[in-house]
Amino acid sequence: MSGRVIDFRDFSPPNWVNFPRPLLRLMLAAIAVLVIVVGTLYQVQPEELGVVLRFGRYVRTTDPGLRMKLPFIERVMKVPVQRQLKQEFGFRTVHADVRSRFSTERFQAESLMLTGDLNVAVVEWIVQYRVADPYRYLFRVRNVDETFRYINEAVMREAVGDRTVTEVLTVGRQEIESVVHAKLQTLANQYEMGIAVDQVVLQDVTPPDPVKPSWDEVNQAQQQQDRLINEAQAEYNKVIPRARGEAQQAVLEAEGYALDRVNRARGDAARFVALYEEYRRAPEVTKRRLHLEAMQRALPATGQRLILDEDAKGVLPLLSLDGLKLEAAQPATPGGAR
């Protein structure tokens, strides 16, 4: 402050009192109006409901849009009733994206649970819910979301505890979801939490890590069982139809034989009967004719013929059987040795 002396007498009355009064008033009024407007108007987003409290007491719920309240004595709390809330159990979404990443290691305590047959299963699930009753959600329960977590864990364990480990891991999933859903809603109502449970979705339901390989082994065994059976069935299917065909073949062949046999018999019989009829008319001559004709046909076919006088005795010494045999063994020309 070089050379300038501050004289306090110059200060009173202070300079700002000389400020033009109307302008000052206007400014004060503007500030007051601004404060009142800010304290009066409020906006409720489309997914929210506004809950208005007057001196801490609930007075009304307001819909989305620009709303008014009494300044200073009314307070508004906004609750996102349309937003779907979600809690994860046994894992956390680390990074949600097209390919989300999940972390599970540290949450085994949440997901490890006892089944009804005193085995252990790892059950991961999510629950989706909404705020259905803002009043209850805000004022009836402290730490609603935390409480809801506890209920979830208790109810899920109750459901899993009532089922065998096989059921939990295989066929029981859907039933567990619906049972847990119903029970959650009941408890949420009982605790007056103002929450509506939308859905419970089981995620990974697995045996505990140390046991996993043996479950895989069972699957493998099951595959093996199927394979063995299929192979046996295949062999069956390969052999049996062929055998059926072959059986039919045998039967058909027999039928063929039968036809052949009977037809031949009929033919033979017919031939005999015809011959016989003629024979009956002239037995002697026919008989002789037949005999001689047969001889005529047969004789040339024979290899050797010996004709003996009926009176000659001791024929055997003359007969060289060896020579006969020798000749017989050689391809004999019909009528060779006479």
Place this chain on the structure above:
Amino acid sequence: MTRSPITIAALALAVLLVLGDAVFIVDETRQVVITQFGNPVGAPITTPGLRAKLPLIQKAHFFDKRFLEWDGDANQMPTRDKRFIWVDTYARWRINDPLLFFQRLRDERGAQSRLDDILDGETRNAVARHDLVEVVRSSNRPPEAILVDSEEETAILQSIAKGRQAITDEILKEASRRTGDLGIELIDLRIKRINYVDQVQRDVFARMIAERKRVGERFRSEGEGEAARISGERQRELQRISSEAYTKAQEIRGKADAEATRIYAEAYGRDPAFYAFVKSLETFEKAADPRTTLVLTTASDLLKVLKKP
């Protein structure tokens, strides 16, 4: 008398402070006990709104009106069948008599620690009185028939007498008896988690593995058995088919033979001697071949002409 503006301002401030101490807001979530020099005055205030009290002399104590949480520590405890498990419980409670609560427990911190004592103790007692299954299961619901394993499963699934719900109800009842005179109402108590302690867990895992192995073996042996059965059936079917075919074929052949025999008999029966004659000739004719040596005497029909023309 002239008063300086400073005095006026100080006075106004004092009045404001006193008035500010006289009125207070009771929230939807709160309830209030008013004390005068430490002694409770009047009934507790449980409805929300703007309230007044004597400034300076009276003091307002705020308590929560909502359902409050209590989360037990995970405790290691044995069941009646001597299995060591971790049990983690939670409870819902609320201050239903703020005056009593204020007198007995002073504040929520005191309440939480009393609840710890009571609920942990009761839980421990209840668990020790029951077998593990009772705590785990809540009904004797029969397991869904699972194709192959079912018989095994039912054997393992022991039936229960009470179940989890009944046991937690018991704990709740016992604990409620003890919290009644604390101004606390216990609403619900549930078992949040039960787990085996590590040692037991390892044993259980080993058992599960063994059980799986057994199931696997059974699948395998069932597969083998079934395959053997099918192969046996194949063999039998094969034999049946071929033998049936044989039977049928033989029947057909037999019938045909019989028919043929009948036909022959009928035809040849007209004159057996003539038949013998014809057949003999035929046979002779067929038998004649180049290796045949035919010995004839002149006595034969054919050659008798050689001797006596």
